[in-house]
Amino acid sequence: MIDVDNAGPNSFVLLQVGERRFALPAGNVAELAPPLRLHQFPHTSPLVAGVIVRRGHIVPVYDAGLVLESKVPSVHRFYLVARREFSDATELSAIPVNGECELATGEVQPCSSEKPSYISGKLTVGDETLDVLDFEKLVTYQGAGGSEPPAEEARR
Amino acid sequence: MKFAVQDGNKTRPQRRAEQVILFIVANQMFAIAAESVQEIRSTDSLGGAAVELEQAELPKVRHTFERGHRTYFIVNAGMHFGLPVTRPTLVLVLRQLRAAVLVDRIERMAEIPAVFSLPRAFTGKERDWYRGLAYIDDQVIPVIRPNGFLAREEFQRLDRAMETAASHRELEGAVQA
Secondary structure (H helix, E strand, O other), X not given: OEOHHHOOOOEEEEEEEOOEEEXXXXXXXXEEEOOOXXXXXXXXXXXXXXXXXXXXXXXXXXXXXXXXXXXXXXXXXXXXXXXXXXXXXXXXXXXXXXXXXXXXXXXXXXXXXXXXXXXXXXXXXXXXXXXXXXXXXXXXXXXXXXXXXXXXXXXX | OOEOOOXXXXXXXXXXXXXXEEEEEOOEEEEEEHHHEEEEEEHXXXXXXXXXXXXXXXXXXXXXXXXXXXXXXXXXXXXXXXOOOOOOOEEEEEOOOOXXXXXOEEEEEEEEOOEEOOOOOOXXXXXXXXXXXXXXXXXEEEEEOHHHOOOHHHHHHHHHHHHHHHHHHXXXXXXXX
């Protein structure tokens, strides 16, 4: 078990979403959950795919693959559980990932201004350069034109 | 790989056991507090009493019925939730509301130990539709907010549609006479 409680500000979780790899500040991350049943019910919230039950909590799952344009295959779907800070509370939220995650350290470098708002920088690990995700901006992303991502009238 | 859990919390349940009716619409299960339901009737038994309501503003409401000098609006739950069209067989007549709800079938009664608040990730109409979520038999089930079926403003629109239809009928009667 890797204790992210003690992860420094330069610690990142490297995660794979479909074909693409990203980095997420380790301080945001609560845990990597194994494949779990995704519970779905009607709603109209963009990006929310459903909920999982983890350690007695009902955790909403965002379909980050829609934003990142990289779909996680359902057979190897793990859930990266992260914290979202609200003005009066913290809430756990999850995104599907392929399962292969690592912890790495490094300095975040600024990225091109053409990158979408949910990319906060770039991280070089070995010979690989990864986009660093801003979790909050990722799960609230409304597209380049400010319009909501495609969503059915009611999603299940 | 596993990470240590930091218990950030926060969908705390309201700890109060309550009896609910589990019902199905388009293969989706919902829970509604038993105390919110006055009566469950078959659509067949309601057939003669239901009156078609001609209005296009709220397609989920196509019929009304009278009870105790009050008009009840019948809401198609499938349309309300944006679910595929089904053939409802039951009507849940709600208590303290002039509304009844068409559903496919009743699954069973159950006691839920708690209702978890809806995570804040949910920001759409579901905040009106649901009081929260219940976890029963390894299933997360939305718990209905009964007054979410028809908002006050929707009741007003339907009442106006009723008045318009009544005045049209009066006018037609006068012309025929």
